[in-house]
Each structure stands twice: as C-alpha cells, then as structure tokens.
Amino acid sequence: MKYEAIIGLEVHVELATKTKMYCSCTTEFGGDTNNHCCPVCLGLPGSLPVLNKEAVNYAIKAGLALNCTINKETYMARKNYFYPDCPKNYQITQDETPLCTDGYIEVAGEDGEKKIRIHRIHIEEDTGKGFHRVDGSYYDFNRAGVPLIEIVSSPDMRTPQEAKEYLEKLKAILQYVGVSDCKMEEGSLRCDANVSIRPEGSEEFGVKVEIKNMNSFRAVEKAIEYEIKRQIKAVENGEDIVQETRRWDESRLETVSMRSKEHAHDYRYFPDADIISLSVDDEWINRVKESLPELPEQKKTRYVKELGLPEYDAMILTMSKSLAAFFEACVAEGGNPKEVSNWMMGELLRTLNDKMLEIDDVKFRPADLVKLIELINKGTISGTIAKKVFKEMFETGNNPEKIVEEKGMVQVSDEGAIIEIINKVLDENPQSVIDFKNGKTKAMAL
Amino acid sequence: MHRKTIHEIRDLLRKKEVTAVEVTENSLKRINEIDDKLGAFVSIEADKALEAAREVDKKLQAGETLPDLAGIPMALKDNMCMKGTISTCSSRMMEGFLSPYDATVVERLKANGAVIVGKANMDEFAMGSSTETSAFKLTKNPYDLERVPGGSSGGSAASVAAGEVYYSLGSDTGGSIRQPASLCGLVGFKPTYGRVSRYGLVAFASSLDQIGPFTKDVEDCAIVMNTLAGHDPMDSTSAKVEVPDYTKFLTKDIRGMRIGMPKEYFGEGVPEDMRKCMMEAIDVLKSLGAEIKEISLPLSEYALAVYYILASSEASSNLARFDGIRYGYRAKEFTDAIDIYVKSRTEGFGDEVKRRIMLGTYALSAGYYDAYYKKALRVRTRIINEYKEAFKEVDVIVSPTSPSVAFKFGEKTANPLEMYLSDIYTVPVNIAGVPGVSVPAGFIKGLPAGLQFIGNYFEEGTLLKVAHAFEQATDHHKVRPTI
Numbered sequence: 001m002k003y004e005a006i007i008g009l010e011v012h013v014e015l016a017t018k019t020k021m022y023c024s025c026t027t028e029f030g031g032d033t034n035n036h037c038c039p040v041c042l043g044l045p046g047s048l049p050v051l052n053k054e055a056v057n058y059a060i061k062a063g064l065a066l067n068c069t070i071n072k073e074t075y076m077a078r079k080n081y082f083y084p085d086c087p088k089n090y091q092i093t094q095d096e097t098p099l100c101t102d103g104y105i106e107v108a109g110e111d112g113e114k115k116i117r118i119h120r121i122h123i124e125e126d127t128g129k130g131f132h133r134v135d136g137s138y139y140d141f142n143r144a145g146v147p148l149i150e151i152v153s154s155p156d157m158r159t160p161q162e163a164k165e166y167l168e169k170l171k172a173i174l175q176y177v178g179v180s181d182c183k184m185e186e187g188s189l190r191c192d193a194n195v196s197i198r199p200e201g202s203e204e205f206g207v208k209v210e211i212k213n214m215n216s217f218r219a220v221e222k223a224i225e226y227e228i229k230r231q232i233k234a235v236e237n238g239e240d241i242v243q244e245t246r247r248w249d250e251s252r253l254e255t256v257s258m259r260s261k262e263h264a265h266d267y268r269y270f271p272d273a274d275i276i277s278l279s280v281d282d283e284w285i286n287r288v289k290e291s292l293p294e295l296p297e298q299k300k301t302r303y304v305k306e307l308g309l310p311e312y313d314a315m316i317l318t319m320s321k322s323l324a325a326f327f328e329a330c331v332a333e334g335g336n337p338k339e340v341s342n343w344m345m346g347e348l349l350r351t352l353n354d355k356m357l358e359i360d361d362v363k364f365r366p367a368d369l370v371k372l373i374e375l376i377n378k379g380t381i382s383g384t385i386a387k388k389v390f391k392e393m394f395e396t397g398n399n400p401e402k403i404v405e406e407k408g409m410v411q412v413s414d415e416g417a418i419i420e421i422i423n424k425v426l427d428e429n430p431q432s433v434i435d436f437k438n439g440k441t442k443a444m445a446l
Numbered sequence: 447m448h449r450k451t452i453h454e455i456r457d458l459l460r461k462k463e464v465t466a467v468e469v470t471e472n473s474l475k476r477i478n479e480i481d482d483k484l485g486a487f488v489s490i491e492a493d494k495a496l497e498a499a500r501e502v503d504k505k506l507q508a509g510e511t512l513p514d515l516a517g518i519p520m521a522l523k524d525n526m527c528m529k530g531t532i533s534t535c536s537s538r539m540m541e542g543f544l545s546p547y548d549a550t551v552v553e554r555l556k557a558n559g560a561v562i563v564g565k566a567n568m569d570e571f572a573m574g575s576s577t578e579t580s581a582f583k584l585t586k587n588p589y590d591l592e593r594v595p596g597g598s599s600g601g602s603a604a605s606v607a608a609g610e611v612y613y614s615l616g617s618d619t620g621g622s623i624r625q626p627a628s629l630c631g632l633v634g635f636k637p638t639y640g641r642v643s644r645y646g647l648v649a650f651a652s653s654l655d656q657i658g659p660f661t662k663d664v665e666d667c668a669i670v671m672n673t674l675a676g677h678d679p680m681d682s683t684s685a686k687v688e689v690p691d692y693t694k695f696l697t698k699d700i701r702g703m704r705i706g707m708p709k710e711y712f713g714e715g716v717p718e719d720m721r722k723c724m725m726e727a728i729d730v731l732k733s734l735g736a737e738i739k740e741i742s743l744p745l746s747e748y749a750l751a752v753y754y755i756l757a758s759s760e761a762s763s764n765l766a767r768f769d770g771i772r773y774g775y776r777a778k779e780f781t782d783a784i785d786i787y788v789k790s791r792t793e794g795f796g797d798e799v800k801r802r803i804m805l806g807t808y809a810l811s812a813g814y815y816d817a818y819y820k821k822a823l824r825v826r827t828r829i830i831n832e833y834k835e836a837f838k839e840v841d842v843i844v845s846p847t848s849p850s851v852a853f854k855f856g857e858k859t860a861n862p863l864e865m866y867l868s869d870i871y872t873v874p875v876n877i878a879g880v881p882g883v884s885v886p887a888g889f890i891k892g893l894p895a896g897l898q899f900i901g902n903y904f905e906e907g908t909l910l911k912v913a914h915a916f917e918q919a920t921d922h923h924k925v926r927p928t929i
Binding site: 039042043044045046047048049050051078080082084087088089090137139266268270272273274275276 | 525526527533535540543545546547549644645646647648649651652653679680681682683759760762763766767768769771772773783784787807810811812815819
C-alpha cells in the first residue's frame with residue numbers, strides 16, 4: 001500500500017522587540033545569568049504584567065505578512081502547568097482568541113505552487129532556561145517573558161521537503177518584515193512538527209505524533225522523513241500508532257518517545273484578569289499595514305517584470321532579505337541585473353554553501369562585484385580569471401582591481417605579445433613540438 | 447492621643463503641638479503595650495517608621511507644608527509588598543519572603559510622608575472572614591477579646607480600632623475590608639475595581655481584589671483615598687479615570703439623594719436585632735432628606751456561588767507560583783522537582799487555602815470549565831447589568847454590611863459555608879466591581895454593626911458624601927473600645 005504523510009508545523013518565533021512582553025526588561029541575548037530580570041518577569045508575588053504594545057505591533061505585522069485576518073477583540077489567557085523554568089507556573093498566552101487567524105504561505109510544491117494554510121498566530125511569553133549539573137539544577141530567567149508568537153500551520157504539508165520549504169519561506173518573510181531575526185541557534189525560531197500517515201486517497205487523518213527538539217531546518221526535514229518511515233513500518237507490521245510526543249535525537253538520527261497522551265496536561269486555560277482585553281482597531285491595523293516593507297512575493301514579481309530576471313532567479317534572490325538587499329545594492333551600483341544574478345546564483349551562493357556561511361558574512365561590497373563584472377565586460381580579465389579574482393575577493397574582501405593588479409592577472413590582448421610568448425614556450429620544449437607533429441596530441445596540454 | 451483621627455493628628459502636627467517622632471513613638475508604645483493580647487501585627491518596622499517620622503519632622507521644622515498623611519503612623523495588611531520588609535500573607539508558604547520592591551500604594555504613601563509601622567495579620571492569603579486562618583496568630587476584636595475582628599483584613603481593622611495606628615490598608619476581594627470594619631466599628635472602604643493600583647498586592651483573585659483604607663471616620667477615609675486613588679501604568683486594570691478631591695464631597699447635604707433599599711438584602715437572612723439597627727440607620731437617612739426607594743436585585747442570590755467559583759479559580763492559578771523553588775517555604779526533604787512542589791505546598795498552605803485551590807482547579811478543569819467557570823462569568827455579566835440598571839434609579843444602595851456582629855472564635859470554623867455567608871452582602875459588590883463602604887451604624891449587645899453603602903462605578907465621592915452625612919448625624923463613630 002502507498003501512504004501519504006500529513007504534516008503540520010508549530011513554529012515559535014521570538015519577536016525582536018527591545019523589551020519583554022509584560023515588563024520593561026531588555027530582551028538582549030546573553031548577559032549575566034538572571035540579570036535581565038525584574039519582579040514582573042520573575043513572577044514575584046504582587047507583580048503584574050502589562051502587555052507590550054510593540055510586541056502586539058510586531059505580531060500584527062507578522063500576521064499581515066502571512067496573509068492572516070487580524071482579530072480585533074482578543075484577550076490573554078493563562079496556561080497552567082508546573083515547571084521550574086516557568087516563574088509563575090502559568091504562561092500568559094492566548095487560547096480561544098488568537099490575534100491572527102487564517103493566513104497562508106505559498107511554497108513551490110512538487111506539482112507547482114501550493115498554498116500552506118496558517119491556522120493561527122498568537123502572542124505569548126518565553127520561559128526561563130534550566131541547566132542541569134551534577135550538584136543540582138539551575139535556572140536563568142533572562143529569557144523569561146521575552147515576546148513570542150506561535151505560528152500554527154494547518155496540516156497541509158505532504159513531504160519533508162515541503163515542510164522545509166515552508167519554514168524557509170516563513171523565516172524569509174519574518175526577517176523581511178523585521179519582526180524577528182529567526183536565529184535557530186539562539187533559539188529565536190523553534191519548530192515542532194505534527195506528523196501522521198494515511199493510505200493514499202484516504203480522507204481520514206491518522207493518529208498524529210508530535211516531534212520536538214529539532215535544531216535546524218535540516219533536522220526538521222530529517223526528523224519528519226524518519227518519522228514517516230517509522231510510522232509506515234509500524235503500520236505495515238500491524239502496530240498501532242500511539243498519540244505521543246517524540247524527541248528528535250540528532251546523534252542517533254531517530255525520533256525517541258518522550259511521553260504519551262495519557263500523560264497529557266490539562267492546562268486549564270482561562271482568561272488572565274491581570275491584563276485588560278486587547279482591542280485592535282482598523283486604524284491600528286492600517287498603520288501597521290503601511291509600515292510593511294516589500295514582501296518576497298512582491299519583490300519576486302518586480303524582479304521579473306521590471307528587471308527582466310527569470311522566475312527562478314527572482315525566487316532564489318528573494319529567499320532572504322539580506323540576499324535581496326545585496327542584489328539590489330549591486331543593481332543600484334549600475335550592475336546589469338541578469339549578470340549580477342548569474343554571479344550571485346553561481347559563484348557567490350556556491351561559495352557560501354561550501355563554506356556554510358550566510359550572505360551577511362560576505363566581506364566585499366556589492367560595488368566590488370559590479371566592478372568585477374565590469375572588468376570582464378571590458379576584457380581586462382577573462383571569465384576564468386574572474387573566478388580566481390572572486391575567490392580572492394571572498395577570502396580577503398579586497399576590491400577586484402587591486403587583486404588583478406597585485407597578482408598580475410591582467411588579460412593580455414596584444415596579439416604580438418601573445419605570439420612572442422608562444423614562440424618562447426615552443427622553443428623551450430622542442431620534443432613536444434616533434435611529438436605533436438608525429439600525432440601525439442598529449443603535447444597539446446602545453 | 448491614640449483615640450484621635452488622622453485629621454486631628456495632622457492638625458496637631460501642623461500646629462507643632464506634637465512631632466511626628468512623638469506620634470510614632472506613641473504608636474509603637476501602644477503596640478508594645480497591647481498587641482500581645484490583641485494580635486494585630488505580624489511584623490513591626492520600628493526603625494523604618496521612626497526614620498520616616500524624623501524626615502517629616504525635619505521638613506516641618508523647615509516650615510514646609512506637608513501632605514495630610516505626613517508623619518501619621520499606619521499599618522499595611524501583610525499582603526502588600528514593601529521594599530526590604532517581609533510579606534507573609536500570614537502564610538507559612540511565604541515565611542521569610544523579603545520583597546525587593548514597593549507596591550504602588552506603598553510608593554504613594556511614602557511619597558506622602560506616611561509612617562508605616564508594620565504589617566497586619568490577616569486570613570491566610572486573604573481567604574477567610576475572621577482572620578482565624580492566619581498561620582501565625584489569632585487577632586482579637588478590640589471590643590471583645592473573645593471574639594473575631596472579622597476578616598480577612600482582621601489585623602488592619604483591629605490595629606486601627608484599638609488605636610495602635612491611625613489608619614491602615616486592607617484588601618477586599620469579597621468583603622475583606624467592609625466586614626471587619628463593620629465588626630470593629632470602623633469606616634472601611636472598597637473602591638471601584640480599577641480605582642487603586644493592585645501592583646504589589648499579592649493576588650488572591652485578580653478580577654476582584656481591591657485595596658482600600660480602614661479609618662475611624664469618613665473624613666479620614668476621604669483623606670487616605672486622595673492618596674491611594676489613580677491610574678498606575680504598572681497595573682493595566684487600573685483605570686484612567688480622573689480622581690477628584692474626595693474631601694470636597696463631605697458637605698453633609700444629602701437632601702433629595704435617592705437611596706435604594708434592595709429587598710433581598712433585608713430579607714429573612716437578617717437577624718431581628720440587626721434589622722432593627724439598620725432600620726434606625728435608614729430613619730436617620732430619611733431625616734436628612736434622602737429619598738428611600740425599595741428596589742430589587744434578584745440576582746444577588748447567585749453572587750456568592752459565582753464568587754466561590756471565580757475567586758477560587760483565579761486563586762488556584764495565582765497561588766501556583768508558591769512552589770518552594772524560588773522563594774518562600776521549601777520542604778526539608780524531597781526527591782525531585784515534583785516532590786518539592788507537592789511537599790512544600792502540602793506543608794506550606796493551610797486548609798482553607800488548599801480547599802480553595804482545589805475548588806478552583808476543579809472549576810477550571812477540562813470537562814467542568816463550561817459548566818462552572820464560564821457559566822459563573824456569564825452570571826457575573828448579568829449581575830453587573832443588574833447593578834447598572836439599579837443605578838439608573840438610585841444614587842446609592844444601602845444594606846447591612848454583614849448579617850451578624852463579631853462572633854466567637856471557633857464559632858464558624860467547623861462549617862466553611864457558614865463562614866462564607868458572613869460575606870453575603872459584600873460579595874455582590876466585588877462581583878459587580880462597584881465601590882462600597884461600611885460605616886458604624888450602632889451597637890448590638892455592645893458590639894459594633896456596620897451599614898453598607900454601595901455606589902455606582904467611580905462615584906466614590908457620592909458614596910463618601912452619604913457616608914459622611916450619616917456619620918455626622920450619629921455618634922457611633924465616636925465610640926472607642928476600652929482595650
């Protein structure tokens with residue numbers, strides 16, 4: 001039997017506000033342990049949370065960029081559970097009234113563009129962080145109270161690749177609108193996946209399994225891939241899939257059971273009376289709408305229509321805000337869009353991939369890339385030499401003219417000079433000349 | 447001197463007939479003399495109080511005109527945080543909790559030169575109506591040491607009635623200021639929900655809690671309210687409604703004022719002697735030219751049920767932070783984190799607190815939430831509407847504060863429901879969020895009884911006006927216990 005996977009993602013994103021969700025402590029990453037704290041984010045007796053308007057702004061921004069409806073009347077709710085990293089033993093979040101609902105992201109699916117629906121986005125606070133040592137457990141509450149949005153997709157993805165693409169697109173959009181830096185390594189973007197399988201053609205959903213602890217987009221892809229295979233194997237062996245939470249084990253490359261449904265919490269959600277309900281009017285929504293920058297989709301269309309780039313180039317270049325910014329800077333410096341695109345999609349992205357670097361790590365300036373292209377177009381250097389110059393630029397950050405000059409990489413276009421060099425080489429290798437004349441083409445290597 | 451009011455001491459200070467240090471030393475001396483038998487305080491901050499008094503004297507010497515409350519000793523209920531002092535909520539669970547910050551009311555008091563002499567005993571986490579659930583001590587009623595002072599702000603009430611301090615702050619979630627004020631012969635004021643900041647008040651039920659004063663008369667009450675009321679950016683539930691000078695309302699003129707008498711509040715539940723006392727009080731109001739109208743608030747019957755669902759639900763969550771991990775009581779022996787929670791909370795909380803946590807947890811649980819919590823919220827909305835409707839017809843509503851005068855220790859502890867019924871006339875006011883005040887209305891067998899006035903939202907002024915007119919037409923507020 002053939003099976004189809006049903007995948008939904010829950011993504012937590014830390015908002016890039018300066019202060020925390022319910023107090024004025026800084027959200028800065030790092031800092032001495034328990035140094036970015038106050039009575040409010042420590043949940044001390046008597047303290048009260050006050051909702052950060054800027055966080056609401058950011059969440060509305062994310063909602064609009066992800067094509068959501070913004071709900072005008074919402075309230076904050078308490079999610080009750082005991083855990084040492086949770087100072088109040090409840091998290092202030094949203095339950096019945098998420099701020100944003102019914103959005104979508106378009107991904108390039110296997111059979112062309114596909115809409116992945118976003119079920120809801122709600123605002124909430126982060127928890128502290130636990131450290132477990134031999135002599136006991138320690139807690140740092142610097143992250144406690146940092147504003148988060150949780151973006152819950154509909155179960156619309158069918159392959160691990162689609163899931164990865166959804167995440168990449170999501171990250172790009174959120175970075176574009178500037179609501180988060182989306183750094184998975186700093187925990188500012190975290191992803192859990194819900195995976196189930198069903199026989200192809202079936203309309204019913206199978207029992208879903210939640211996967212946690214995936215620390216990169218690649219891990220998400222791998223974990224989902226593993227989980228689908230595990231579930232198919234289980235079903236084929238006549239086993240039942242258990243509704244449970246599993247943890248992705250990066251070293252063993254497998255998912256491991258954490259807890260089953262029987263241990264599921266009753267979070268006893270109810271409205272938080274400490275925070276007055278949130279009213280967002282049309283004026284507020286419009287204000288945010290007007291502040292939105294050009295989104296990837298809009299950029300892509302513009303690149304195709306106005307700059308004449310092929311659809312594929314436009315898609316790649318708009319994948320991240322920084323990449324698009326680099327491209328646009330090159331064009332602004334007078335670069336030909338298609339030529340710039342060729343260099344960026346070819347040499348630049350390849351080198352970044354090889355070295356596991358990001359566009360922000362590039363040492364040379366966009367103007368340098370334009371200069372490099374100019375040197376080729378003027379015939380100063382050949383395409384082959386240009387690649388060597390590029391390599392040098394990438395490593396040192398020096399400008400191409402300087403590199404060409406210092407390394408004597410100037411392309412010689414004086415015919416007399418070339419003949420002279422040829423004769424010299426031939427004179428120095430008489431045997432090869434004889435071999436060549438005798439039909440040994442190996443000598444051509446000279 | 448301890449029998450005097452705030453305004454009397456203020457005038458003496460301004461006339462330089464006494465110094466703030468003298469007044470404060472006198473308070474401390476009085477506490478020293480009687481508190482062993484009264485039990486109003488859980489902690490005394492003598493050094494801090496004297497330091498504050500010296501500051502006031504320095505300014506007085508320099509010829510500054512000081513705020514009304516400057517240099518006058520007062521007490522805080524022990525659920526209000528004050529920087530560098532211990533707040534316990536009269537619970538073993540919070541034993542030794544040293545607050546690193548000031549509650550907004552404490553900030554306001556300090557800014558007005560108040561002399562905070564200590565923290566008053568209370569029912570554990572404000573859950574009770576007799577102060578008997580305190581984990582530390584019993585507080586006695588100054589009129590009869592065999593009897594309770596009411597609760598939960600029993601220590602705050604007893605300390606003022608016995609003249610240990612000139613005023614105190616309490617918190618009122620279902621009657622915890624008005625009922626003890628009634629039982630101790632004081633003026634006890636519960637402002638409109640949102641009128642006074644809750645920041646720094648250890649939460650019992652967030653949607654109901656409100657801080658207010660205990661004073662010997664209404665003028666004092668208006669003076670303290672002038673300092674407490676106002677918006678606080680640290681409390682998003684505090685209202686941005688302008689604060690008038692409450693002393694301006696004390697005109698004694700209530701001619702033509704429409705006063706509603708809800709028939710449900712004077713029904714069968716009111717004992718005959720209490721009814722007689724109330725009817726005499728209402729005659730006084732009539733003689734002052736007020737118009738008494740019988741009204742009906744039929745939904746009040748459900749207020750107590752709504753209260754015990756909503757308040758307990760909120761409390762079950764508010765008190766979750768007391769887990770033995772970061773502060774407060776931690777069990778001596780444990781095996782893991784869950785064990786710390788279970789043992790610390792089992793040992794740290796008293797029975798009444800546990801009862802309410804269980805009630806609230808149950809009411810919020812999956813499968814029961816709609817039937818209890820949500821339904822209670824819906825009834826609350828209807829009670830609010832009922833009050834709004836009533837205030838279209840009348841300016842204030844009058845009722846007994848409590849069905850009974852001070853009862854004996856242990857009289858109601860065996861049956862929690864009987865204890866809960868002490869608040870039957872005060873709870874609807876918190877459910878609606880409107881302001882209420884209890885004023886001395888007479889004595890029944892030598893024990894004080896209070897009359898409750900209920901006002902419309904943010905009409906504290908009107909409430910103080912009628913309370914003041916009534917008080918000035920009677921002598922009940924001039925009586926002091928003999929302790």
